[in-house]
Amino acid sequence: xxEGKIISKQDFLQGxxxxxxxxxxxxxxxxxxxxGYSIGVQLDENTVLVVDHSKDFHIRERIQNxxxxxxxxxxxxxxxxxxxxxxx
Numbered sequence: 001x002x003e004g005k006i007i008s009k010q011d012f013l014q015g016x017x018x019x020x021x022x023x024x025x026x027x028x029x030x031x032x033x034x035x036g037y038s039i040g041v042q043l044d045e046n047t048v049l050v051v052d053h054s055k056d057f058h059i060r061e062r063i064q065n066x067x068x069x070x071x072x073x074x075x076x077x078x079x080x081x082x083x084x085x086x087x088x
Contacts, residue, residue: 001031001038001050006077012040012048025070026063039066041073049073 001007013029027048031038036055039062040048051073054062 001040001053003050003052005050006043006047007040007050009042009046009048012038012050023063023067023070025074026066028059028063039063041066041070043074043077049077 001012009027012027025042027040027042029038029040031053034053036053037059038050039052039054040050042048051066052062
């Protein structure tokens with residue numbers, strides 16, 4: 001998956017094994033094709049902005065890097081944050 005590309009949530013999760021992290025709006029999907037994981041910001045219920053890729057040993061660090069940026073990215077793309085499972 002190409003960074004900066006907006007894709008459907010279904011395509012983002014296509015790798016099969018994925019984990020939605022405890023951080024609202026941030027998705028992590030296994031990327032067996034390139035090894036490691038793709039990281040995306042959920043823009044709405046059906047679309048994801050691919051923001052990063054990471055190998056296993058860097059995934060926690062990369063997630064921590066993106067967490068503070070989630071809200072700003074969603075605002076930039078005019079997201080109304082209607083993603084499921086959000087808490088306030």
